[in-house]
Amino acid sequence: GAGxxxxxxxxVTEKGKYVELRCDPISGHTALYWYRQSLGQGPEFLIYFQxxxxxxxxxxxxxxxxAVRPEGSVSTLKIQRTERGDSAVYLCASSPxxxxxxxxxxxxxxxxxxxx
Amino acid sequence: xQQVKQNSPSLSVQEGRISILNCDYTNSMFDYFxxxxxxxxxxxxxxxxxxxxxxxxxxxxxxxxxxxxxxxLSLHIVPSQPGDSAVYFCAARDSGTYKYIFGTGTxxxxxx
Numbered sequence: 612g613a614g615x616x617x618x619x620x621x622x623v624t625e626k627g628k629y630v631e632l633r634c635d636p637i638s639g640h641t642a643l644y645w646y647r648q649s650l651g652q653g654p655e656f657l658i659y660f661q662x663x664x665x666x667x668x669x670x671x672x673x674x675x676x677x678a679v680r681p682e683g684s685v686s687t688l689k690i691q692r693t694e695r696g697d698s699a700v701y702l703c704a705s706s707p708x709x710x711x712x713x714x715x716x717x718x719x720x721x722x723x724x725x726x727x
Numbered sequence: 728x729q730q731v732k733q734n735s736p737s738l739s740v741q742e743g744r745i746s747i748l749n750c751d752y753t754n755s756m757f758d759y760f761x762x763x764x765x766x767x768x769x770x771x772x773x774x775x776x777x778x779x780x781x782x783x784x785x786x787x788x789x790x791x792x793x794x795x796x797x798x799x800l801s802l803h804i805v806p807s808q809p810g811d812s813a814v815y816f817c818a819a820r821d822s823g824t825y826k827y828i829f830g831t832g833t834x835x836x837x838x839x
Contacts, residue, residue, distance in 0.1 A: 615770070644827070653731075653816050653829030654771065667824055702770055714759055714820070716827065718770030 613637070615719035617703050623725045624693055632688040632722045636705030643686050644716060645678055646702040654702050660686060693726045700724075730754045731819050733830035741838050746804040748833050750817030753798060758822035762791060762802045765814045765832070774815075775802070807837045 616635045624630050636643050642661055646654035656670040662683045671677070675693075680686040690697055700723050704716040732751045740746045750760075758779045763771035777784040777791045777800070784791050790803045804811055817830040 646829075651831065653733075653818075653831045654827075656826050656828065659826065667826060669824075670826070704770070714776060715761070715773050717773070718763075720768065720770045 615703055615705055615717050617701075617719040617722050619722060620720065621723045621725075623727065625727050626693060626695060628693050628726075630690050630693055630724065632690075632701050632724070634686045634688070634703030634705075634719060636684065636686070636703070637707075637717055638684075640705035640707050640717070641683075642706040642708065642716075643680060644704045644706070645686070645688050646704065648700045648702055648721070650699075657688070690724075693724075695726050698724055698726045729831075731817055731828045731830040733815075733817055733833050735833050736831070737834040737836070739836045739838060740807045742809055743806045746802075746807045746811065746835055746837065748802040748804075748815050748817075748835065750800045750802075750830055751798060752800075752819050754819070754821065754828075755798070756822050757819035757828075759820040760791070760793060760800050761818045761820070761827070762789075763816045763818060763829075764811075765816060771816055804835075807835075809837050809839050811835060812837050 618633045644659050645657040648654045658668040658678050659666050660680045675691045678688045700721040702721045704718045706716045761776040762774040764774050765771045775789045793800045814832045814834050816832045818827045
Protein backbone atom coordinates (compact mmCIF):
# COMPACT_ATOMS: atom_id res chain seq x y z
CA GLY A 612 0.00 0.00 0.00
CA ALA A 613 0.97 3.63 -0.32
CA GLY A 614 3.14 5.13 2.36
CA UNK A 615 3.22 8.68 3.64
CA UNK A 616 3.78 11.14 0.83
CA UNK A 617 4.93 14.76 1.02
CA UNK A 618 4.85 17.46 -1.61
CA UNK A 619 6.81 19.20 -2.86
CA UNK A 620 9.99 17.22 -2.34
CA UNK A 621 12.01 20.43 -2.67
CA UNK A 622 10.96 24.03 -2.22
CA VAL A 623 13.17 27.05 -2.77
CA THR A 624 11.74 30.39 -1.77
CA GLU A 625 12.85 33.89 -0.98
CA LYS A 626 13.00 35.44 2.44
CA GLY A 627 9.66 36.92 3.40
CA LYS A 628 7.54 34.67 1.20
CA TYR A 629 4.74 32.31 2.25
CA VAL A 630 5.02 28.53 1.76
CA GLU A 631 2.74 25.55 2.18
CA LEU A 632 4.00 22.01 2.66
CA ARG A 633 1.61 19.11 2.20
CA CYS A 634 1.46 15.70 3.86
CA ASP A 635 -0.68 12.75 2.77
CA PRO A 636 -0.66 10.19 5.59
CA ILE A 637 -1.35 6.50 5.26
CA SER A 638 -5.08 6.01 4.80
CA GLY A 639 -6.90 5.46 8.07
CA HIS A 640 -4.07 6.67 10.30
CA THR A 641 -5.43 8.71 13.17
CA ALA A 642 -2.33 10.51 14.34
CA LEU A 643 -0.18 12.83 12.24
CA TYR A 644 3.08 14.51 13.29
CA TRP A 645 5.21 17.25 11.76
CA TYR A 646 8.92 17.46 12.48
CA ARG A 647 11.75 19.70 11.32
CA GLN A 648 15.22 18.33 10.78
CA SER A 649 18.23 20.58 10.45
CA LEU A 650 21.61 19.39 9.25
CA GLY A 651 23.32 17.13 11.77
CA GLN A 652 20.31 17.02 14.06
CA GLY A 653 17.51 14.60 14.75
CA PRO A 654 13.88 15.32 13.86
CA GLU A 655 12.51 18.09 16.08
CA PHE A 656 8.84 17.88 17.06
CA LEU A 657 6.59 20.67 15.74
CA ILE A 658 2.94 19.62 16.06
CA TYR A 659 0.79 16.53 16.54
CA PHE A 660 -2.78 15.94 15.33
CA GLN A 661 -5.29 13.44 16.62
CA UNK A 662 -7.91 13.37 13.88
CA UNK A 663 -8.68 16.95 12.86
CA UNK A 664 -7.53 18.69 16.01
CA UNK A 665 -4.04 19.73 17.01
CA UNK A 666 -3.41 17.76 20.20
CA UNK A 667 -0.09 19.47 20.86
CA UNK A 668 1.42 22.39 18.95
CA UNK A 669 4.04 23.26 21.53
CA UNK A 670 6.90 22.62 19.09
CA UNK A 671 5.92 25.31 16.61
CA UNK A 672 8.76 27.85 16.92
CA UNK A 673 6.62 30.99 16.60
CA UNK A 674 3.36 32.33 15.20
CA UNK A 675 4.67 32.33 11.64
CA UNK A 676 4.13 28.56 11.66
CA UNK A 677 0.66 27.04 11.44
CA ALA A 678 -0.69 23.62 10.48
CA VAL A 679 -4.13 22.31 9.63
CA ARG A 680 -5.75 18.94 9.07
CA PRO A 681 -9.34 19.89 8.23
CA GLU A 682 -10.72 16.46 7.33
CA GLY A 683 -8.52 14.31 9.51
CA SER A 684 -6.42 13.10 6.62
CA VAL A 685 -4.20 15.45 4.56
CA SER A 686 -2.30 18.07 6.53
CA THR A 687 -0.71 21.32 5.43
CA LEU A 688 2.11 23.08 7.26
CA LYS A 689 2.07 26.81 6.52
CA ILE A 690 4.97 29.16 7.08
CA GLN A 691 4.50 32.91 6.75
CA ARG A 692 7.23 35.49 6.17
CA THR A 693 9.88 32.82 5.77
CA GLU A 694 13.34 33.43 7.20
CA ARG A 695 16.68 31.88 6.25
CA GLY A 696 16.67 30.01 9.56
CA ASP A 697 13.55 28.13 8.45
CA SER A 698 15.65 26.21 5.94
CA ALA A 699 15.47 22.52 6.89
CA VAL A 700 13.87 19.22 5.93
CA TYR A 701 10.27 19.09 7.10
CA LEU A 702 9.14 15.56 7.88
CA CYS A 703 5.64 14.25 8.31
CA ALA A 704 4.77 10.99 10.06
CA SER A 705 1.52 9.16 10.67
CA SER A 706 0.51 6.50 13.14
CA PRO A 707 -2.50 4.18 13.07
CA UNK A 708 -3.32 4.94 16.69
CA UNK A 709 -3.23 8.10 18.74
CA UNK A 710 -2.40 8.89 22.32
CA UNK A 711 -1.37 6.13 24.65
CA UNK A 712 -1.97 3.40 22.09
CA UNK A 713 0.10 5.05 19.40
CA UNK A 714 3.64 3.82 19.05
CA UNK A 715 5.18 3.21 15.67
CA UNK A 716 5.32 6.16 13.29
CA UNK A 717 5.63 5.95 9.52
CA UNK A 718 7.58 8.80 8.00
CA UNK A 719 7.34 10.45 4.63
CA UNK A 720 10.43 11.35 2.58
CA UNK A 721 10.32 14.97 3.70
CA UNK A 722 10.24 18.34 2.00
CA UNK A 723 13.55 20.16 1.78
CA UNK A 724 12.86 23.87 2.26
CA UNK A 725 15.52 26.38 1.27
CA UNK A 726 14.96 30.05 2.06
CA UNK A 727 17.31 32.34 0.13
CA UNK B 728 18.29 20.75 27.01
CA GLN B 729 18.84 17.51 25.11
CA GLN B 730 16.55 14.89 26.64
CA VAL B 731 17.73 12.13 24.30
CA LYS B 732 21.44 11.91 23.55
CA GLN B 733 23.43 9.90 21.09
CA ASN B 734 26.98 10.76 21.98
CA SER B 735 28.68 8.94 19.12
CA PRO B 736 28.13 10.78 15.84
CA SER B 737 29.66 7.91 13.86
CA LEU B 738 30.66 4.28 14.10
CA SER B 739 32.52 1.95 11.72
CA VAL B 740 32.22 -1.82 11.99
CA GLN B 741 33.52 -4.69 9.94
CA GLU B 742 30.95 -6.80 8.08
CA GLY B 743 29.86 -9.80 10.15
CA ARG B 744 30.76 -8.17 13.47
CA ILE B 745 28.41 -6.69 16.04
CA SER B 746 27.35 -3.05 15.85
CA ILE B 747 26.36 -1.41 19.15
CA LEU B 748 24.64 1.96 19.06
CA ASN B 749 24.03 3.78 22.32
CA CYS B 750 21.46 6.25 23.55
CA ASP B 751 21.02 8.04 26.88
CA TYR B 752 17.97 9.89 28.13
CA THR B 753 17.09 12.12 31.05
CA ASN B 754 13.29 12.13 31.27
CA SER B 755 11.79 9.43 33.49
CA MET B 756 8.37 10.06 31.87
CA PHE B 757 9.41 8.29 28.66
CA ASP B 758 7.39 5.09 28.20
CA TYR B 759 8.45 3.86 24.76
CA PHE B 760 11.81 3.90 23.06
CA UNK B 761 12.27 3.42 19.35
CA UNK B 762 15.10 3.08 16.88
CA UNK B 763 14.84 4.44 13.36
CA UNK B 764 17.14 3.97 10.41
CA UNK B 765 17.56 6.71 7.82
CA UNK B 766 19.07 6.61 4.34
CA UNK B 767 19.94 9.85 2.51
CA UNK B 768 16.97 11.63 0.93
CA UNK B 769 14.49 9.31 2.64
CA UNK B 770 12.42 9.63 5.78
CA UNK B 771 13.35 7.60 8.87
CA UNK B 772 12.18 3.98 8.85
CA UNK B 773 11.04 2.28 12.03
CA UNK B 774 13.36 -0.52 13.11
CA UNK B 775 12.49 -1.76 16.59
CA UNK B 776 10.96 -0.48 19.80
CA UNK B 777 10.81 -1.34 23.48
CA UNK B 778 8.38 -0.51 26.22
CA UNK B 779 9.74 0.94 29.43
CA UNK B 780 8.43 -2.10 31.32
CA UNK B 781 10.78 -4.42 29.44
CA UNK B 782 14.55 -4.67 29.33
CA UNK B 783 15.07 -6.46 26.03
CA UNK B 784 13.36 -6.83 22.69
CA UNK B 785 14.69 -8.87 19.82
CA UNK B 786 13.76 -8.93 16.15
CA UNK B 787 16.00 -10.95 13.88
CA UNK B 788 19.44 -9.40 13.78
CA UNK B 789 18.31 -6.44 15.88
CA UNK B 790 18.09 -6.37 19.66
CA UNK B 791 17.34 -3.39 21.85
CA UNK B 792 18.37 -3.35 25.51
CA UNK B 793 16.94 -0.94 28.06
CA UNK B 794 18.58 -0.13 31.40
CA UNK B 795 16.10 2.09 33.20
CA UNK B 796 18.22 2.69 36.26
CA UNK B 797 21.01 4.03 34.05
CA UNK B 798 18.55 5.71 31.64
CA UNK B 799 20.40 4.03 28.81
CA LEU B 800 19.42 1.97 25.82
CA SER B 801 21.39 0.30 23.12
CA LEU B 802 20.76 -1.27 19.74
CA HIS B 803 22.75 -4.34 18.79
CA ILE B 804 22.99 -5.46 15.20
CA VAL B 805 24.54 -8.85 14.63
CA PRO B 806 25.85 -9.82 12.20
CA SER B 807 26.31 -6.38 10.64
CA GLN B 808 25.84 -6.12 6.89
CA PRO B 809 26.92 -3.41 4.41
CA GLY B 810 23.21 -2.60 3.81
CA ASP B 811 22.95 -1.59 7.46
CA SER B 812 25.06 1.49 6.70
CA ALA B 813 22.78 4.42 7.50
CA VAL B 814 22.07 7.01 10.19
CA TYR B 815 20.34 5.54 13.24
CA PHE B 816 18.11 7.66 15.45
CA CYS B 817 17.02 6.83 18.94
CA ALA B 818 13.62 8.26 19.93
CA ALA B 819 11.60 8.32 23.13
CA ARG B 820 7.92 8.96 23.72
CA ASP B 821 6.78 11.16 26.58
CA SER B 822 3.95 9.33 28.38
CA GLY B 823 2.34 12.61 29.38
CA THR B 824 2.28 14.43 26.04
CA TYR B 825 2.79 11.54 23.54
CA LYS B 826 5.47 13.62 21.88
CA TYR B 827 8.48 11.85 20.44
CA ILE B 828 11.93 13.23 21.19
CA PHE B 829 14.75 12.21 18.89
CA GLY B 830 18.47 12.01 19.42
CA THR B 831 20.93 13.56 16.98
CA GLY B 832 21.72 10.26 15.28
CA THR B 833 24.72 7.95 14.82
CA UNK B 834 26.08 7.30 11.36
CA UNK B 835 26.92 3.60 11.04
CA UNK B 836 29.26 2.42 8.35
CA UNK B 837 29.62 -1.31 7.84
CA UNK B 838 32.78 -2.12 5.95
CA UNK B 839 32.81 -5.04 3.52
